[in-house]
Structures are given as C-alpha cells and as structure tokens.
Amino acid sequence: xxxxxAQDTPLLWVLRDTLKLKGTKFGxxxxxxxxxxxxxxxxxxxxxVTPISAVAGREITTIEGIAAxxxxxxxxxxxxxxxxxxxxxxxxxxxxxxVSLLKQFPQPTAMQIAQGMKGNLCRCATYHRIQQAIxxxxxxxxxxxx
Numbered sequence: 001x002x003x004x005x006a007q008d009t010p011l012l013w014v015l016r017d018t019l020k021l022k023g024t025k026f027g028x029x030x031x032x033x034x035x036x037x038x039x040x041x042x043x044x045x046x047x048x049v050t051p052i053s054a055v056a057g058r059e060i061t062t063i064e065g066i067a068a069x070x071x072x073x074x075x076x077x078x079x080x081x082x083x084x085x086x087x088x089x090x091x092x093x094x095x096x097x098x099v100s101l102l103k104q105f106p107q108p109t110a111m112q113i114a115q116g117m118k119g120n121l122c123r124c125a126t127y128h129r130i131q132q133a134i135x136x137x138x139x140x141x142x143x144x145x146x
Contacts, residue, residue, distance in 0.1 A: 007053035011045075012036045014052050015062060023063035023092045027121075034120030037093035038062050044100045063092035071102050074140045078133040086124035094120050098134050107138050 003018040015021045015038070024047055027035030031046035038047045039061040066072030075098050078084075085091045094117070101108060101116035108116065113134050122130070 003052065005052055007051060009052045010048050011038070011050040011052055011055055011060070012047035015047060015060075021062050021064055025089055025092055027090065027093070032119075032121070033090070034093040034097060035090050037096040037120065039096060039100065042100075042103070044097050061096075063096060066095065066099055069099070070143050071099050071137070074137040074142075075099050075102065075133070078137040078140065082129050082133045082136060084126055084129045084133050086122075086126050090120065090122045090124075094122065094130055098130070098137065101134065102138060108134065 001019055003014045005014055005018060012024060012026060015024050016026070024038055025035040026048060027033035029048050031049040034046070036046055036048040037044050039045070039059075040050070040055060041058050042061075067076060072095075075095050079091065079095060084094075097117055097120050101113065105112045105116070110131065113131050117127075117130065117134075
C-alpha cells in the first residue's frame with residue numbers, strides 16, 4: 001500500500017486515517033503506553049512516534065494482519081478463551097507485543113513475559129489475564145504439531 005502524506009506523518013495516522021486500518025489505537029502519543037504497537041519487519045514499534053519516512057519499503061504488520069501467522073492465531077484464540085479484555089482499548093497493542101514475545105521466546109518464563117510486556121499499559125489492569133493468555137498461547141500446539 002502507498003500513502004501520499006508528509007514524510008514526518010506518524011505511521012499511526014497513516015494507518016488509521018489514510019489506510020482506514022482502525023485496529024491500531026492512539027494512546028499517549030509519546031511511545032509510553034503501547035496501544036499503537038505494530039510490527040515493522042517483524043519487530044514491535046510504537047507507530048505514534050514512527051515517521052512514515054522510516055517505513056518505506058519495509059514490512060508493516062498491524063493487528064488486522066496477525067491472524068496470518070500461527071502465533072497470531074494462537075494469541076487471538078487465547079485472548080478469547082481467557083476473556084482478557086475488559087475495556088479492550090489497549091488489547092491490540094498488547095497482542096502485537098505478545099506475538100513478538102512468542103516469536104522470540106516460544107515457551108516464555110513468567111519473567112520473560114513480564115519483561116516483554118512491560119511497555120504495554122492497561123488501565124483496566126488485566127495484566128494477570130494477559131500473562132495467562134500468553135502462557136496459554138505458548139502451550140497451544142502449532143499447526144504442525146496438531
């Protein structure tokens with residue numbers, strides 16, 4: 001996809017306003033809360049402070065695209081099974097960080113989960129359910145194992 005916008009436009013606003021991908025949320029605008037997390041070349045970034053000029057020719061994955069991967073599907077399913085969201089506003093960013101964490105640590109420890117998720121805030125404090133969902137997703141067999 002392409003967008004005709006100023007080079008300093010934050011990726012978040014290109015996704016939401018220009019490309020109409022509304023899953024990525026605006027939280028703080030200062031890369032502190034994680035609500036705007038997307039993957040850039042497979043790594044989590046805060047789209048609210050990432051200028052569009054920094055993403056040209058690179059692979060961007062939003063919450064709308066994580067179901068294309070086995071890990072993304074397992075995370076989405078775990079979130080549903082464990083009824084993780086309360087208000088739900090931060091959950092897209094939480095899930096994007098969880099997918100990245102599970103790519104790095106397929107069987108993460110509680111400490112690795114805490115470290116990997118520490119930049120994502122949840123004002124409803126569903127942290128315990130988020131940790132449980134990540135553990136559930138890690139324990140769910142992959143497509144190849146089924």
